[in-house]
Each structure stands twice: as structure tokens, then as C-alpha cells.
Amino acid sequence: MNTLFPIFVKIENLHTLVVGGGYVGLEKVTALLGNSPAARITLVAPEIRTEIEELTHRYPGLTLLREIYQPNHLTDKDLVIVGTNDKAVNRQVQQDCKSLKILVNVADTPDLCDFYLSSVVKKGDLKIAISTNGKSPTFAKRFREVLEEMLPDSLQETLDNLTAIRNKLKGDFQEKLERLNEITKVLK
Structure with missing residues (x-):
């Protein structure tokens, strides 16, 4: 049974923490900034992909911290997205968020998520969010592509x-x- 409640968040009014500077971190930061270029995002990771570093030149709201995650990184954060390749770190961030009542998404680990990131169809001011209840982000992405082709530019x-x-x-x-x-x- 799909009990998810879909909402559209004004992400530029929140401070989002992304934990992880690899491919998943790049994907999440790109999605956030693609939907809201004025988003305020702090990304923390001991190693950060060059593509993420390059985004700081175009998006002044993106701050990079080249360090290992610590619970104090959650101070003043409203939303957290975790995407490291270390399951222990992912679980620790999730537990820290839970204790502070901060909503968290742990990539590829539906059981640790308070919310899922949807695949989004954009045509001007129209946005359609697609979710598979965490079952298959790949299907959601493909379905998004089909809808984008079907919907007229007008x-x-x-x-x-x-x-x-x-x-x-x-x-x-x-x-x-x-x-x-x-x-x-x-x-x-």
C-alpha cells in the first residue's frame, strides 16, 4: 500500500545538507539546484567530485565542506540527503537526524528514508512528480522521459x-x- 503524501517544498527556504561527494551526491545536488537554483545546500564529504566543485561557481548557495561527517553538521539544517558508499555512515546520519527530528533521505535505502526524491517532469511552471514508493527509481526516470516527450511545449x-x-x-x-x-x- 502506497501511503506517501506528495508535497512540493520551497527548497530555497530551507537549508539542505547533502552527505556524500561522489556520484550520488552529484546527482542529488544537481536535482536540487535544477529545481531551485537559489537553494541553500551544504555538502559534506572527505572527497568531492570535480563536477560538484564546479557547481559552486554557478550556484552561490552551494557550500562544500571537505571533511568527514560529524553530528554538528546537522546544526541549523532542515532537510538531509545522504548518499555515501559507507552503510555505517549512512545509518549514523539517519539516526542523528531522527534524534533531532530532521527529515532524511538515504539513497538506495528505503527503510531509512522519511521521504523519497521523485523523478520530476518539468514543462514551464508545470511540475509532475513521479514516485514508485521507493521500489524503482529507474522506472520513475524512464516514465518521466516518456511524459516529457508527450507533453506539448505550449x-x-x-x-x-x-x-x-x-x-x-x-x-x-x-x-x-x-x-x-x-x-x-x-x-x-
Whole structure:
């Protein structure tokens, strides 16, 4: 049974810690910055890939700490993503986060995750998050690619037009909702 509750987080309003400077760390940092270029991210790892270091030139909110993870790295962090190749470190970070009530994702270890990172379809202001309940991130990625090809580039124009219509509508919330539902029936 899939009991996940999907939300979209304003990640630029949070301070995210990424533990791990290898390929997984690169993937997670790239995903965060790809969705929110102003995201505030601290990455900690004793070794950090060159590609991650290069991102600091384009993203001033990305801070790199070339050191071994310590519990004090969690100070003032709102969200944590762990992706090291050391299961003991991954579990320690997860336990430290739990004790501080910080939400944590441990890559490729669904049992240690409070949340999963979705595969995201982006077409202008439209974002569709895809989750397989932690079962197969690869399937979610492939499904994202299919949806991206299917969705027309003109979706942004449609969204802009609907926003303009919504802003011009008169009446209370219920009246506006009914009118927007009537207008968007053609999308079925």
C-alpha cells in the first residue's frame, strides 16, 4: 500500500545538507539546484567530485565542506540527503537526524528514508512528480522521459492564460472554482 503524501517544498527556504561527494551526491545536488537554483545546500564529504566543485561557481548557495561527517553538521539544517558508499555512515546520519527530528533521505535505502526524491517532469511552471514508493527509481526516470516527450511545449501558454482568467474572475472561492472547472473541461 502506497501511503506517501506528495508535497512540493520551497527548497530555497530551507537549508539542505547533502552527505556524500561522489556520484550520488552529484546527482542529488544537481536535482536540487535544477529545481531551485537559489537553494541553500551544504555538502559534506572527505572527497568531492570535480563536477560538484564546479557547481559552486554557478550556484552561490552551494557550500562544500571537505571533511568527514560529524553530528554538528546537522546544526541549523532542515532537510538531509545522504548518499555515501559507507552503510555505517549512512545509518549514523539517519539516526542523528531522527534524534533531532530532521527529515532524511538515504539513497538506495528505503527503510531509512522519511521521504523519497521523485523523478520530476518539468514543462514551464508545470511540475509532475513521479514516485514508485521507493521500489524503482529507474522506472520513475524512464516514465518521466516518456511524459516529457508527450507533453506539448505550449503548456506554459495554457497555464499563463488560465492564470489571467483566474485573476479576472469575480465571486467567492466556490464560484471561481466552478468557473475554472468549466473552462478546463476541455482537457479531459
